Amino acid sequence: MLLTMARVISRRMLVVIPILLAVSMLLFLVLRLLPVDPAAMSLPPTATNDEIEAMREAMGLNLPIPHQYAIWLRDTLSGEFGTSIQYRQPVGELIAKTLPATIELAVVAAIIATVVGIGGGLVIFRMRGTVGEAAGDVGSLLMLSLPDFLWGLILIFVFGVFWPVLPFIGRLDPGMVQPGGTGFLLIDALAAGQVRVFWSALVHMLIPATALGISFAPIVMRVLRSSLLDVYQEGYIAQARMRGVSEERILVSHALKNAILPTLTLMGVQFGFLFGGTLLIEVICSYPGVGNLMVGSVRNADLPVIQMVGLTYCAVTLLINTLVDALCVALNPKATA
Template identity: 55%
Template sequence: MIRSLLWILARRFASVIPVFIIVTMLVFGTLRLLPVDPAQMSMPPSASIEQVEAKREQMGLNKPVYVQYGLWVRDVFQGDFGQSTQYRMPTGALVLERLPATVELALSALVFAIVVGVAGGLAIFAVRDTPLETAGLVGTSALMALPDFLLALLFILFLGVLYPILPVNGRLDPGITLESDTGFFLIDALLSGDPAIFLNVVAHLALPVMALGLAFAPMIIRVLHSSLVSTYQHSYIEQARLRGISDRKILFGQALKNALLPVIILVGTQFGGLFGGTLLVEMIFSYPGLGNLMLRSMQTADLPIIMSVSLIYCATTLLFNSLADAGAYLINPKLRA
């Protein structure tokens, strides 16, 4: 089974490579159409026209776009993602510095959404055929109508301003020092052995995680509830009841495993949207991750950073789509037949 799983993953990764290449071409071509001169932006304001022209030739900007793309691909394979025109430092180092913060936020929000979504789906299914089921589904639909950035603003208003329970900006209080070895503050705080620092990191993560997670959890609730309703219409559920198996064992022993398949596919295919949702949420909470970096770079037309961060978002979406297929393969025996 493991060999088959690896084969499926290999095929999926092979199939997404052309998609990834096409996306890089589209993003690169679009950025080159913008009325922005990367050579001039990378030079100080006092640079002469001759110096700018020399820089443009050095960067290959006087060549056709397809040649520029080939040069960019060559540099990327050599680990060179260009020089940030805003921060005056290598783009790769800057992106790698911000990446752990966004990954930590997105994964924490994903775990939160899955826990809330599965618990909510089971709770609504438990009260099926009652007014509580209708109320739960209506409430879920209402929550789905609220985008993550609006939830973020509401959390800041109620839990940060009116009732200041949780911090609303940054990753750590200014007065606290944390030696970051991995870039993941949750891991670094645990390694420090100081519970106060760990709780402070969790407190700063709480509101952004809730904003992102609660925007995604309603979809999990609806899909799991619908999948459970459909699963309970199968004949093997009735046969299990006739054999005297309790409803609890039927639900957690047979039905839930089959009903989770659409949820796994949903999580895999929609994680890219959740990861992309960090753009506005990070800006709202002044969270120093890729999303914040991306928006600030768009304001200053920092093309190397925009290109690099766009590719990370694309690669993340394609990766989790492939992992969702692998998860579906592991859970559903029919796919292994």
């Protein structure tokens, strides 16, 4: 299985690398065409025209755009991502500080979406032909019709304001210190044996992660139910019934393992949208992730940060899709890599 996954990943990388290169070109071109002068923004407001021009030359902004891109690509491949205009810090350090928070949020949201989506899909399928199925359809459509940021606002109002049982700002309670390590707060807190920090981080994550998960779960429900309906038309389901196998065992042991593959593929593709959806949720909940960094950088026209964050979103999405493709091929020998 691991060998199959490694083979698929190596093939996918031949496609991923050109995509990342094309995205980096597009981002670089669009940002350079904006009516923003990074050189002037890097200097105090009292800077003279000569000082601004000298800064432009130092930053290479006086060169043709293809030449600028070649310099940027060379520096990026060597691990030099530039310096933030707003924060006066290396861009790589800023992303390294904020990206784990966003990945952690997206993973928790994906777990919530998986539990709700697969559980809800099984319940709705089990109630097929009844009033419960119609109610489940209406409920999934309602969940799907509201965007994640609106779910975030609703959850904040209900559980943060009207019935204040959950925090909705930041990652930790005031006064708590984030333990060092990987940057993934839940992992670092457990590794350090700080149960209170772990619990605080988990509770702070519930509202933004649930908002993302609720908007993602209905798609999983509907695809899983559709896949189960197709699987139940297969002959081996009828044969299992003839052998006296219970409906619960047929559903879980026979049908689900075949219907889960299309659902898994969809979840991998949709995870990219879920990861991108963290941007607005992070702003609403003041969650210090890479999405919040992106919004602050856009407000201040911090071009080096905008470019690297955009490229990071693309890279993470492509990586997740590649891993899911490899897993699906490994689980289904009939699939083609």
